[in-house]
Structure formats: structure tokens, C-alpha cells
Amino acid sequence: MPMKREETVDYHIKSAWHAISRMYNQQAAQEDFTTSIGFVLININSKEGTPATKIAPLMGLEARSLTRMLKSMEEKGLIFKKPDPIDKRSVRIFLTEEGKRKKEISVKTIKTFNLLVREHVSEDELDAFFTVFQKISHVIDKINSETLNPNTYDKKVYEL
Numbered sequence: 001m002p003m004k005r006e007e008t009v010d011y012h013i014k015s016a017w018h019a020i021s022r023m024y025n026q027q028a029a030q031e032d033f034t035t036s037i038g039f040v041l042i043n044i045n046s047k048e049g050t051p052a053t054k055i056a057p058l059m060g061l062e063a064r065s066l067t068r069m070l071k072s073m074e075e076k077g078l079i080f081k082k083p084d085p086i087d088k089r090s091v092r093i094f095l096t097e098e099g100k101r102k103k104e105i106s107v108k109t110i111k112t113f114n115l116l117v118r119e120h121v122s123e124d125e126l127d128a129f130f131t132v133f134q135k136i137s138h139v140i141d142k143i144n145s146e147t148l149n150p151n152t153y154d155k156k157v158y159e160l
Contacts, residue, residue, distance in 0.1 A: 028106070044093050080094050081093055
């Protein structure tokens with residue numbers, strides 16, 4: 001019997017992430033930025049700046065996508081670039097005062113959401129949730145390393 005989409009793991013992950021993303025974007029829009037910009041701001045060290053090459057991997061982004069976003073953020077006055085003092089070929093990204101302010105808003109929004117979740121979800125439930133997500137990540141890693149291929153899966157038992 002075929003699975004209903006509501007019974008698939010990815011459906012629940014995707015729908016939950018879209019709901020979280022919409023919520024974050026609604027709050028960010030009130031301050032004239034986006035969730036994506038907020039996540040970039042969070043990944044920039046407020047005092048020492050961050051090498052541009054380190055930000056994309058921290059966020060799971062392609063460097064090209066980040067380059068466009070950084071350009072937009074620079075135009076909005078959220079960041080500025082300086083040559084790296086150690087490696088002159090490299091650039092460090094620093095937050096402007098406005099960038100620091102929006103970073104604080106982003107951090108506060110995430111903390112508030114997490115506190116609200118913890119008011120409605122027990123520690124045991126969260127522990128189980130985190131364990132399940134670690135196992136899902138492990139399955140994804142196995143798929144990506146081609147030791148487990150969902151297209152050729154034939155109900156063998158795989159060691160996870």
C-alpha cells in the first residue's frame with residue numbers, strides 16, 4: 001500500500017521547517033531583513049569579524065549564493081569587508097552597528113522560539129526528537145556516501 005505524504009518523514013521535516021521559516025521571515029520583515037540575512041549575521045563574529053570563506057560552510061550554502069547575499073547586506077549597511085590581517089588574499093566580514101542590532105534581533109527571535117517550544121515539549125520528548133534527527137542525519141550521510149541507495153533499496157537490513 002502506498003504511503004500518504006503525511007506519513008513520510010520528509011513531509012513533516014519540510015512542513016515544520018517552512019512554518020518556522022515563515023514565522024522567522026514575518027518577524028524579520030518587520031525590521032526590513034530576511035531569515036537568510038539573520039542567519040548570516042548570526043554566523044559573523046561581532047568583535048573579530050569572520051573570514052568570508054568560513055561563512056558559507058557554516059550555513060550549508062554554496063559560495064556563489066553567499067556572495068550575492070553579502071553584496072546585498074553590504075548595500076543595506078549591515079556589514080563591511082576588510083582584508084584579513086594574516087592572509088592578505090582573504091577578506092573578513094564585519095558587522096556594522098546596524099548589523100549588530102539586527103543580529104541581536106535574530107538571536108532573540110531564535111531564543112524566544114526555543115523557549116516557547118520548551119514550554120510545550122518535555123525534555124524527554126526533546127531528547128527523543130534530537131535522537132531521531134541524529135539518526136535521520138546518519139541515514140542521509142549513508143545515502144550521500146552511496147552505501148545506502150534509496151533507489152535500489154530492496155528491504156535489506158542495513159546497519160545504522
